[in-house]
Amino acid sequence: MSVPQIRSLYASMPDRIAQARRKFGRPLTLTEKILVSHCWEFDSQVWERGKAILRLRVDRVALQDVTGQMALFQFMMSGRKRVAVPSSLHCDHLIRAESGAADDLARAISENEEVYNFLRSSALKFGLDFWKPGAGIVHQVVLENYAFPGGLMIGADSHTPNGGGLGMIAIGVGGADCGEAMAGLAWEVLHPKLIGVHLTGKLSGWTAPKDVITYLCTLLTVKGGTNKVIEYFGPGTESISATGKGTICNMGAELGATTSLFPFDARIAAYLRATERADIAKAAEESREHLVPDPDVLSEPKRFYDEIVEINLDELEPHIVGPHSPDRGRPISKLAAEVRENKWPAAITNALIGSCTNSSYEDMPRAAHIATQGLKAGLKARSKFLVTPGSERVFQTVKRDGLVDTFGKIGGTVLANACGPCIGQWKRTDIGPDQTNTIVSSFNRNFPGRNDGSASTLSFITSPDIVTALALAGTLEFNPLTDTLTAPDGSKVRLTPPEAEELPRDGFVRGTAGLEAPAANPDAVHIQIPENSERLQLLGPFVAWDGKDFIDLPILVKTKGKTTTDHISPAGPWLRYRGHLDKISDNMFLGALNAFTGEAGKGVNPLTGEAGQNFSKTARYLKRAGQQWIVIGDENYGEGSSREHAAMSPRYLGCAAVIVRSFARIHETNLKKQGVLPLTFQNPADYDKFEQNDRVTVSGLYTLEPGKPVKVYIKKPDGRILELQANHTMTREQIAWFRAGSALNAGQPVDPKTGETPPMTSGALEPGDTKAKPGKDV
Secondary structure, eight states: OOHHHHHHHHHHHHHHHHHHHHHHTSOOOHHHHHHHHTBSSTTTOOOOTTTOEEEEOOSEEEEETTHHHHHHHHHHTTTOSSOSSOEEEEOOSSOOBSSOHHHHHHHHHHHTHHHHHHHHHHHHHHTOEEEOTTSBOHHHHHHHHTOOTTOEEEESSTTGGGGGGGTOEEEEOOHHHHHHHHTTOOEEEEOOEEEEEEEESOOOTTOOHHHHHHHHHHHHOTTTTBTEEEEEESGGGGGSOHHHHHHHHHGGGGGTBSEEEOOOOHHHHHHHHHTTOHHHHHHHHHTGGGSSOOHHHHHSGGGTOSEEEEEETTTOOOEEEOSSOTTOEEEGGGHHHHHHHHTOOOBEEEEEEOTTTSOSTTHHHHHHHHHHHHHHTTOOOSSEEEEOOSBHHHHHHHHHTTHHHHHHHTTEEEOOSSOGGGGTOBOOOSSOTTOOEEEEESOSOOOTTTTTSOTTEEEEEOOHHHHHHHHHHTBTTOOTTTOOEEOTTSOEEOOOOOOOOSSOTTOOOOOOTTEEOOOSSGGGOOOOOOTTOSSBOOOOOOOOOOSSOEEEEEEEEEBOSOOBHHHHSOOGGGGGGTBOHHHHGGGTTTTOBBTTTSOBSEEEOTTTOOEEEEHHHHHHHHHHTTOOEEEEEOTTBTBSOOOTHHHHHHHHTTEEEEEESOBOHHHHHHHHHTTOEEEEESSGGGGGGOOTTOEEEEEOOTTOOTTOOEEEEEEOTTSOEEEEEEEOOOOHHHHHHHHHTSTTTTTSOOOTTTSOOOOOTTTOOOTTOOOOOTTOOO
């Protein structure tokens, strides 16, 4: 948003906030102030936490080069010529870490040329800011250029909440949500409950902002924040830098939280000024009372938050989480004993700092301070040490300040300003296939296979400071708070806590390297999609619901335990097909653990009995036979990233319904958007009743109503029938999506004879057609 638009928002806040205070009959939290200020129709809006659906007007949309492909394809189906809200597109996910920044960037531009050309031409034509490959990671670039206090943005990436570091509500969503918002529609979200995290004391010593969120993940677990906003308050918030706040909000996604945010303060204002946004800082300072919770909220927080968590920063220890889950944590002082008890490999093969969570300026000099101590003692990293700056602005600034040389002297390699190993874009040559090994990073996720595609890699997450110290030691059994390192001369070296300025003393290196503004004459721009592309495929509408119950559907897969979006639609080498629904559907459920067989990624064809087939192959067989199927899932199904391919691929290959113990927020919404029926067991123990050869009926779909359970019948091979109840969270509008076949179909005319919507004016494909049509103007 422009400064005048931001000032206009601030000018509108007093009346809307006063109106809300009267309606609610009480003071407001910061989250509530922002939500009511962005409400689409305040007078008719129902406000009930955990139940009501909010219709909101977003200030900004952010896309990245992987999820952004589908978001743009879906936007094209709206028929609009320009985005209705300020939007940006960032090329950060397709750059593979392999040999270093320069080579990796050049390789990515060559390998992904057709995708980048499509994204660039789409951005120029439809009015999005386009950030070229190498410009930086979407969330860091947004923090530096677009985020502002009191704003509301959505992004097609689960770590969009990074913007909460500047006091805005920033929420990760699927591409369909972004496409609709860019088309000018209201954005909908379940009215979140509120967790108030009361911070007292001050961070000091080895304790970093990262430790606030790794401690909170350990405390609340990966589903403890589902459909909740985490709002930090209290005097401790003012001791944390703006980018430190961003780190905490970013990794709040690992709690399943809708988003996280901090109140506006002097540290946020300082960051805005340092990043050439003094006018926004001034406007926010003038409107400060509307960008913080009301005073009564601070004095009596239990009246206003659904849960309260107390954290005394004076007492907080450095934490480290892992392996395999970001909520498996402990203080660093207890790690060595746990390593020995579990017989985890103590030797660290790779230590990595950066990612969208910890690649701001402040992170780099703190890590460099540790590295410098090692250099003075004659030490080098005993583990492979990889550094990822978050943006070109950060990279050029730390290079100017000599930090790149420092990292190089201890044996570090600086990677491109991109996601890289954090999202699986990492080509490793230092270990063999399925070799058990240990890595540590300052990233945000550590699911099996997340970073390097190997489920045998044990991944631990902590602050960049601790990661750098562990790199010097080369072992998980080192505690930098108490232990010493041995220098080449035999002397013992005790590392001192990191020291660094949160903002560069000489300012950031100026410029917006890599930004290309929308075309002045968009009609002259042609969308670039090569004919017969294997990476890009225009979308066609899904078939509408036929008005009948789902009768005797086979179970394609019953997943056991953690089933993240990485398990449903893996990344890594599959990222190249994120713009081609048919091709990427070959990865469907490759990482999911089959509860019937104990095998990952494979199952039994329910029609032929053939075992050992990939789930995608079986699903294609069923689709050709005209047979829909269902999925049975465990707790927090769909945890993790916002990738809507985890919903689109099952829908494309014939999934009718997903029945689970519980859903992660974004994935449940994505299923609704794509026309898949998402249900939860009324009795979670019913999960155990489903067996390999059962057939499943879901009845009552014609009378589907908000809040009304549906009946599910399990037909056993011997003819027995079990009856159970399943719940859904769909609103009337979302039920309309289901009946139309998808949210995009809703509102489109449906042919009563075929049950299908006609082809879109964008030249969209009929379902099953895999050839892209080139050169289409929209």
